[in-house]
Amino acid sequence: MFAVVKTGGKQYxxxxxxxxxxxKLPVEAGxxxxxxxxxxxxxxxxxxxxxxxxxxxxxxxxxxxxxxxxKLIVFKKKRRQNxxxxxxHRQEYTVLKITGxxx
Numbered sequence: 595m596f597a598v599v600k601t602g603g604k605q606y607x608x609x610x611x612x613x614x615x616x617x618k619l620p621v622e623a624g625x626x627x628x629x630x631x632x633x634x635x636x637x638x639x640x641x642x643x644x645x646x647x648x649x650x651x652x653x654x655x656x657x658x659x660x661x662x663x664x665k666l667i668v669f670k671k672k673r674r675q676n677x678x679x680x681x682x683h684r685q686e687y688t689v690l691k692i693t694g695x696x697x
Contacts, residue, residue, distance in 0.1 A: 601617070618686040622657065624656070659688075
């Protein structure tokens with residue numbers, strides 16, 4: 595059994611026991627969370643596609659940790675103008691462990 599869930603503006607294919615990285619969620623590490631935006635549900639041969647969401651379907655997950663990605667260097671330059679700007683960015687994300695899929 596697997597499902598397609600939407601969180602943080604992105605879609606993820608999940609099954610029970612999967613560990614996924616999603617955009618940062620405002621939940622403490624170790625707590626449980628339910629993701630309600632289920633777009634598709636597949637149980638063997640039965641496929642349920644929502645329009646846009648599957649009614650009554652929820653994904654139960656546990657927050658494992660909050661982390662940040664590696665540093666991404668942002669460098670801007672305009673030639674012959676003596677214009678140089680160096681910046682960086684580290685995106686924050688949440689690690690989730692899928693504990694159950696409720697249809």
